[in-house]
Amino acid sequence: MSKSTAGTATKKILVGILTGSPNDLPKVVKVRDTLDELGIPSEIVVASAHRTPDKVFAYLDRAHAEGVQVLIGCAGVAAHLAGVIAGHTRLPVIGLPLGNGPLSGWDSLLSTVQMPPGVPVATVAIDGARNAAIMAARILALKYPDIDEGLKALAERERERYDQTADEALSGL
Ligand code: AIR
DSSP: OEEEOOSOSSOOOOEEEEESOGGGHHHHHHHHHHHHHTTOOEEEEEOOTTTOHHHHHHHHHHHHHHTOOEEEEEEOSSOOHHHHHHHHOSSOEEEEEOOOTTTTTHHHHHHHHOOOTTOOOEEOOTTOHHHHHHHHHHHHHTTOHHHHHHHHHHHHHHHHHHHHHHHHHHHTO
């Protein structure tokens, strides 16, 4: 497990990020980087719904007990991790389908998003690591005003960067 307690005064982990393989980590670390940018403590756990289901359930029980509030399930190919998490907890679950494998993520997208009624997974785009983190932050912002402020500042920074890039592109024409 890898923890990041960036930012907040409490240092309590608020977001648990689970991913199905160590090979996913280069993509999944971008979720944590964005949460760090927002000062939201998170942890990454490698556990597979198929290969190590007991590890998934043991983590979820511990996360619950320790007050984790949002879970993000990341996986490629037959990506059932987020769905299995959602079946085991009532915490909000975000699904991040990863675009590796021979089908470039179509398989992960469909197996993450097509959940049966009653067990929702809020699924972001294939490899949408940044949006997975921002969605988690938006959920937490309902309860934590400092996270809401952080989101406002992030949106402002992104708007400025966008405008600046547009100006530079236009002046080069
Ligand atoms: N995976 C692991 N257990 C269940 C699934 N769906 C996914 C991983 C990874 C892909 O299978 O999330 O994206 C291939 O895993 P590996 O370890 O063979 O590279």
